Amino acid sequence: MRREREDLAPDAVDARLGARLVELRAERGWSLGELAERSGVSRSTLSRAERAEVSPTAALLNRLCQVYGRTMSQLLSEVESAPALVLRAAEQSVWEDRASGFVRRSVSPPHAGLRGELVEGRLTAGADIAYDRPPVPGLEQHIWVLAGALEITAQDVRHRLDTGDCLRLRVWGATRFRCPGPENVRYVLAVVLP
Known part of the structure; x- marks a missing residue:
């Protein structure tokens, strides 16, 4: 947007x-x-x-979320309407960072007090996003690739995920999400607050 x-x-x-x-x-x-x-x-x-x-940008929001102790979904849910139990696909909030080739869909119904959430992420081939720190230290993430390939670097370890692969990690420092291509990547990110 x-x-x-x-x-x-x-x-x-x-x-x-x-x-x-x-x-x-x-x-x-x-x-x-x-x-x-x-x-x-x-x-x-x-x-x-x-x-x-x-x-x-996604990187800017990540830095602000870290300072304010929120996940990106929590921050974005705070600017949405009243919480719902069911969030239809057509009503799911989509946020786009065109500069980096990142599209983020908030799948879980928004609620400021949630501890777990689901996000759909899409990166264009060649997209490379680096976060200098997590929004909340110790944040648990499960990254499940639905289509394409995704490289994730966390704690100086690079993980390559292909379609169907899932990575679970706790985020304490810098991370990097990169779509090596040649196709775009689509993945599910499950986030759980510590």
Whole structure:
């Protein structure tokens, strides 16, 4: 949902997400400068994301989630409507980071208090996303490849997953998701809070 032109009105999800980011920072009494120091993201980038002038990348949201102690799904669920027990496919929130070739579908019904969640991820061939830290240290992840191939590096160990393979790990540090191609990859990510 990244906007190419700055003169376009903010996307509704980006606007709600920006407002929630402002609330989270205000709840802690932090200035933009303090948040920049804690997250390693520039003040200008944070300001533009809070004002919904840009659609945040997956890497930026990951850094903010780490600072605020939330998973990405928790943060995104906080900008959605009231929680539901069943979430129909047509109603599932889809977020796209076109710059990195990453599409993320929140499969689980959103709820701020959830401990486990399912996410569908898609990466285009050649896409490479690096996260410098997990949103929550010790986060448990199960990555099940539905189609294509996925390389995941965690704790300096690279794992290659092909269709049908599943990797379980706890995330303590940097991770990298890469689609070696030649096809795109589609996978399920099950996330469990520690």
